[in-house]
Amino acid sequence: MPKAYVFTAHGGPEVEAFLDVAKPEPGPGQLLVAVRAAGVNPVDWKLRAGKRRPGQAPLSGHEVLGSEIAGVVERVGPGVTGFAAGDSVFGNPVTGGYAEFTLLPADIAAHKPDALSYPEAAVLPVAAATAYDGLRQLDLPAGATLLITGAGGGVGVAAAQMARHFGLRVVGTASAGKKEFVESLGAVHVPPGPRLAERVLEAAPDHRVDAVFDLVGGADLVEVAELLTDRGKLITAAAKETVAELGGAPVARARTSAVLDEVALLAAAGVLRPHVTATYPLDRADEALRAVESGHARGKVVIEVSGEAAT
Structure with missing residues (x-):
């Protein structure tokens, strides 16, 4: 089964764990993505600590950490246009990013420019x-x-x-x-x-x-x-x-594919340097999150996931 780094309750780092999880199924308007890289952000540990977003569903069982990713589309859900299996994409996942597979809403996903690596694209959505x-x-x-x-x-x-x-x-x-x-x-x-x-x-x-x-x-x-x-x-x-x-x-967040396209163009043109300053493999996701939670990280921290994600 695919691997993921999750939290099982609200609290500190002690509630985090590596788990085998089922591969998610893409619903209408969603992309199933094999994750290649996931950005690490303060919002990740804040959600684990219990600072829920307004309207967010309560925690049930476990929740995969991570709010931005880049990867390769494996399958598209009903009604999706503009994306196909094999496309390189990035965006904000709805089933967490510290994982081998996740779901992206097609309306807030974008194609990854060839000029950007997966780690560089993964740190753009947040x-x-x-x-x-x-x-x-x-x-x-x-x-x-x-x-x-x-x-x-x-x-x-x-x-x-x-x-x-x-x-x-x-x-x-x-x-x-x-x-x-x-x-x-x-x-x-x-x-x-x-x-x-x-x-x-x-x-x-x-x-x-x-x-x-x-x-x-x-x-x-x-x-x-x-x-x-x-x-x-x-x-x-x-x-x-x-x-x-x-x-x-x-800040009034737009959360649209159009904004992701704009920042990707700026990054591909060299105007916006993603400044990925540290990378960790998925099995060291805990260390990656501690680096950000310490408050001393400079630039962006990324979790890199193997190109051979589990099936």
Whole structure:
């Protein structure tokens, strides 16, 4: 039977386990995909910890971890058009990504460009698509200055690169150890800590900030919000309730194939470098998730699944 890495209850790492699972059957509008690579994201351990998405079904038995993958279509479900067995695809699975097989909804899946490897494509659906959606939501003119808090993580890295491509000036907060990395993205680096807003203004071009793309929440979000005269230019992917109190908004996710196609084109053109910084085989999925859960991962972590997935 196919292998998968799952959680069996809500809690810490102790509720995770490797299991043999049945190969899923594609329903209407779905693709059965043999997974080649799965991105690892903070949302994975947060769901395991019990931070469920609104409207998400309660946990029953076990749930496969993982929210983004790239792989090869093995079979298409009823009503699917535009995809066929043998196609290389990527997207957000509905049956988890840390597995040898998963299901992708065809309407939020996209074809993998030949220029991208499976690990590179696998890290686009969550971080890069979130970054793209956020930048389109802010709709800033070229020359505007964008502050990204948490610029060294997956979403921040993608947002900084795309913002620079769109003609924006970028200031990014990240730990001192990520200074060189953040600067390599074309951003001005500012470490977190006391007097954050003041130090951001000192570092920012023309000593102003036109928008904030927050990825950390907490006290940093509250402080940097004071830099904006227009709170409509304050968005977050980390603290929905706090940003609402501050007059901003959460990132409005589109979750469409069209967005995945756009970020894939940017990646294939070299505008967006996926920055896969660590890879683990499926049988070390626990280590991959710990690397992300520690909060110190730089760029993107990927689980690579054998090309000879179990049948």
